[in-house]
Amino acid sequence: MVSTAIALADARGLEATTMRGLADVLQVTPMALYKHVAHREQLIDEMVDHVVGAIAEPSDDAAASDTERTADAEDWRAHVRRRVLAARRALRTHPWAQNAIETRTTASPVVLAYMDALMSAMFDGGLSADLVHHAMHALSTRMWGFTRDVMPTPTAPDDPAERAAALNSFLAAYPAIARMMTTAPHAGQGCDDDEEFALALDLLLDGVQRRHEAGWNSA
Amino acid sequence: MVSTAIALADARGLEATTMRGLADVLQVTPMALYKHVAHREQLIDEMVDHVVGAIAEPSDDAAASDTERTADAEDWRAHVRRRVLAARRALRTHPWAQNAIETRTTASPVVLAYMDALMSAMFDGGLSADLVHHAMHALSTRMWGFTRDVMPTPTAPDDPAERAAALNSFLAAYPAIARMMTTAPHAGQGCDDDEEFALALDLLLDGVQRRHEAGWNSA
DNA sequence: CTCTGCGGGTATACGGCGTATACCCATACT
DNA sequence: AGTATGGGTATACGCCGTATACCCGCAGAG
Numbered sequence: 001m002v003s004t005a006i007a008l009a010d011a012r013g014l015e016a017t018t019m020r021g022l023a024d025v026l027q028v029t030p031m032a033l034y035k036h037v038a039h040r041e042q043l044i045d046e047m048v049d050h051v052v053g054a055i056a057e058p059s060d061d062a063a064a065s066d067t068e069r070t071a072d073a074e075d076w077r078a079h080v081r082r083r084v085l086a087a088r089r090a091l092r093t094h095p096w097a098q099n100a101i102e103t104r105t106t107a108s109p110v111v112l113a114y115m116d117a118l119m120s121a122m123f124d125g126g127l128s129a130d131l132v133h134h135a136m137h138a139l140s141t142r143m144w145g146f147t148r149d150v151m152p153t154p155t156a157p158d159d160p161a162e163r164a165a166a167l168n169s170f171l172a173a174y175p176a177i178a179r180m181m182t183t184a185p186h187a188g189q190g191c192d193d194d195e196e197f198a199l200a201l202d203l204l205l206d207g208v209q210r211r212h213e214a215g216w217n218s219a
Numbered sequence: 220m221v222s223t224a225i226a227l228a229d230a231r232g233l234e235a236t237t238m239r240g241l242a243d244v245l246q247v248t249p250m251a252l253y254k255h256v257a258h259r260e261q262l263i264d265e266m267v268d269h270v271v272g273a274i275a276e277p278s279d280d281a282a283a284s285d286t287e288r289t290a291d292a293e294d295w296r297a298h299v300r301r302r303v304l305a306a307r308r309a310l311r312t313h314p315w316a317q318n319a320i321e322t323r324t325t326a327s328p329v330v331l332a333y334m335d336a337l338m339s340a341m342f343d344g345g346l347s348a349d350l351v352h353h354a355m356h357a358l359s360t361r362m363w364g365f366t367r368d369v370m371p372t373p374t375a376p377d378d379p380a381e382r383a384a385a386l387n388s389f390l391a392a393y394p395a396i397a398r399m400m401t402t403a404p405h406a407g408q409g410c411d412d413d414e415e416f417a418l419a420l421d422l423l424l425d426g427v428q429r430r431h432e433a434g435w436n437s438a
Numbered sequence: 439c440t441c442t443g444c445g446g447g448t449a450t451a452c453g454g455c456g457t458a459t460a461c462c463c464a465t466a467c468t
Numbered sequence: 469a470g471t472a473t474g475g476g477t478a479t480a481c482g483c484c485g486t487a488t489a490c491c492c493g494c495a496g497a498g
Contacts, residue, residue: 018454018455018456019455019456019457020454020455020456028476028477029476029477029478030455030456030457031457031458031476031477031478031479032475032476032477034456034457034458035474035475035476036475039456039457040455040456040457099322102367103318106372106373106374107372107373109392112392112393112396113392113393115369115393115396116392116393116394116395116396117395118395119395119396119398119399120394120395122395123395123398129398129399129401129402129403130403130404132395132399132403133399133403133410134415134418134419136369136399137366137369137410137415137418137419138418138419138422139369140361140366140367140369140419141367141369142359143369147356147359148321148359148360150334150355150356150358150359150360150362153325153326155325173328173331173332173335174331174332174334174335175335175339176335176336176337176338176339176341176342176351177331177334177335177338179338179342179348180338180348180351180352180355182348183348184348184349184351184352185349185436185437191352191356195437196353196356199353199356199357199437200353200356200357200359200423202426203357203422203423203426203427203430204419204422204423204426206426206429207421207422207423207425207426208422210425211422217404218404218414218418237483237484237485238484238485238486239483239484239485247447247448248447248448248449249485249486250447250448250449250450250486250487251446251447251448253485253486253487254445254446254447255446258485258486259484259485259486439498440497440498441496441497441498442495442496442497442498443494443495443496443497444492444493444494444495445492445493445494445495446491446492446493447490447491447492447493448489448490448491448492449488449489449490449491450487450488450489450490451486451487451488451489452485452486452487452488453484453485453486453487454483454484454485455482455483455484455485456481456482456483456484457480457481457482458479458480458481458482459478459479459480459481460477460478460479460480461476461477461478461479462475462476462477462478463473463474463475463476463477464473464474464475464476465472465473465474466471466472466473466474467470467471467472467473468469468470468471468472
């Protein structure tokens with residue numbers, strides 16, 4: 001049932017994954033579902049658990065291939081990075097998971113286990129509890145491997161002339177956006193989300209690492 | 220009407236801000252609302268615009284008091300920081316705004332204007348289009364001043380004995396979380412969200428600045 | 439001064455949703 | 469042989485967003 005729900009959400013989104021719709025797919029009465037979950041929210045909880053549980057633990061092999069192996073204490077950064085990228089891979093086929101995860105109100109054991117693994121990698125690297133704490137907050141939902149698409153652009157009109165006009169007034173109204181759109185290397189086509197994500201992640205990990213090396217603490 | 224809707228959402232959440240409920244508050248038929256908005260989503264669009272529009276532009280005074288004034292080109296970082304913290308202040312009383320903003324499917328002019336201002340501060344600081352682009356992605360939804368609370372802990376049972384037992388097994392199951400909870404400076408009471416936020420923001424801005432100074436580009 | 443268009447309100451109704459309550463039946467165990 | 473029970477069904481309630489149709493008072497045109 002949970003996997004059917006996941007398939008349904010993959011195909012049609014979380015909104016469209018209703019009790020009645022799911023029952024339909026399962027060729028069953030809506031009320032039958034309530035023999036297995038208490039309510040829709042719990043169904044979603046279980047869907048989240050399912051996909052989060054499927055995040056692969058980075059193996060030592062992967063570790064070896066990813067960076068040359070150095071002292072264990074130095075590895076926390078690569079370890080965290082791999083874990084987060086693994087999460088990204090695992091959740092990539094479940095676009096609904098982002099909203100689902102972010103709207104859960106309490107963390108399940110599976111979720112806690114993932115966070116615990118992340119944190120213990122940092123502790124193993126010698127980071128202070130203080131810094132680990134701040135690092136987790138800074139990572140925030142990025143630890144699940146997704147970023148919000150933050151710039152959904154207004155849809156352009158169909159008519160070419162109108163479109164050109166719309167584009168022009170757009171560029172005039174938002175000069176900085178215009179400048180970025182027209183001069184960034186990838187100008188025109190969409191950007192590489194994976195690269196984007198990795199860069200942002202590295203930015204954060206860099207910062208944490210630097211603070212760690214500087215013996216930083218929050219006081 | 221929009222401001223009533225905002226008040227309602229402030230008080231009872233976005234979910235509870237239904238057409239019927241809002242109509243009720245306004246002492247009007249539900250259908251009357253549809254003379255002013257095409258559908259609920261548009262109402263939410265307007266609510267978002269309203270609160271985003273209220274984000275204060277940092278004044279030069281604020282700038283002066285925040286950092287000693289240096290060459291304009293050096294100011295981008297402080298400028299962005301102030302703007303984002305202003306956003307945080309403005310949206311703080313509207314907890315629903317986070318979800319609302321993140322679920323909009325196209326950016327309104329007000330939203331675009333805010334992003335444009337952020338980006339133009341960076342351009343003024345001499346950052347490359349490439350870097351500005353990446354910086355915006357890295358900032359992501361943090362540019363609105365909120366962070367997802369990423370660690371909602373399971374609720375503890377009421378009975379003290381049970382609670383202690385639950386806590387113990389919790390600590391045993393998640394050693395790294397346990398270690399952080401018990402040794403981080405703020406152990407026990409909740410953490411200071413503002414400080415947390417500012418730190419994460421600084422981490423990102425630091426990273427961007429360093430890359431800027433290093434003449435970084437994505438190729 | 440009447441007519442008319444219309445901005446903004448109302449009444450009713452539809453189809454969807456989550457889910458409470460009550461019933462029902464096959465199988466597995468005593 | 470009798471019974472508890474896991475998993476299915478039928479029906480119904482109250483909520484939601486919103487389509488459609490009506491209505492009324494005022495503004496401005498003739």
